[in-house]
Amino acid sequence: MLGKKVKNLVERIFNNVTNESNTKLFLGMLKYIYNSNQNTSMECPTCQSQFHSNMRNTLVGKNKRNASIFVYFQICPECDEPIVGIKEATRGEVYMNPNNIDGVVLLKKEQRR
Numbered sequence: 692m693l694g695k696k697v698k699n700l701v702e703r704i705f706n707n708v709t710n711e712s713n714t715k716l717f718l719g720m721l722k723y724i725y726n727s728n729q730n731t732s733m734e735c736p737t738c739q740s741q742f743h744s745n746m747r748n749t750l751v752g753k754n755k756r757n758a759s760i761f762v763y764f765q766i767c768p769e770c771d772e773p774i775v776g777i778k779e780a781t782r783g784e785v786y787m788n789p790n791n792i793d794g795v796v797l798l799k800k801e802q803r804r
């Protein structure tokens with residue numbers, strides 16, 4: 692995604708955090724990077740409507756490869772059906788930002804009528 696360019700930028704800014712205005716700039720950059728890493732657009736597997744995700748998540752446990760398994764969930768704002776997804780944290784994280792739904796695999800079910 693953003694990768695090396697951002698890393699260089701962060702390092703440059705970090706090395707220049709010597710006064711208050713630079714500190715503010717640094718925090719602003721962090722916020723920007725944080726936000727630009729968020730993929731918040733998602734599609735409901737039940738009604739196919741598009742919306743910004745507002746998921747919560749919880750750690751289920753670890754699998755045999757020592758990856759932490761998280762379940763993500765919310766109620767669809769359009770059809771009120773549950774949206775449930777699974778994400779593996781390959782570095783064994785015990786916390787994942789629920790707003791970052793990159794890599795979340797949504798479970799599908801039969802559409803109710």
Ligand SMILES: [Zn+2]
Nearest residue numbers: 735738767770
């Ligand atoms: Zn829906």
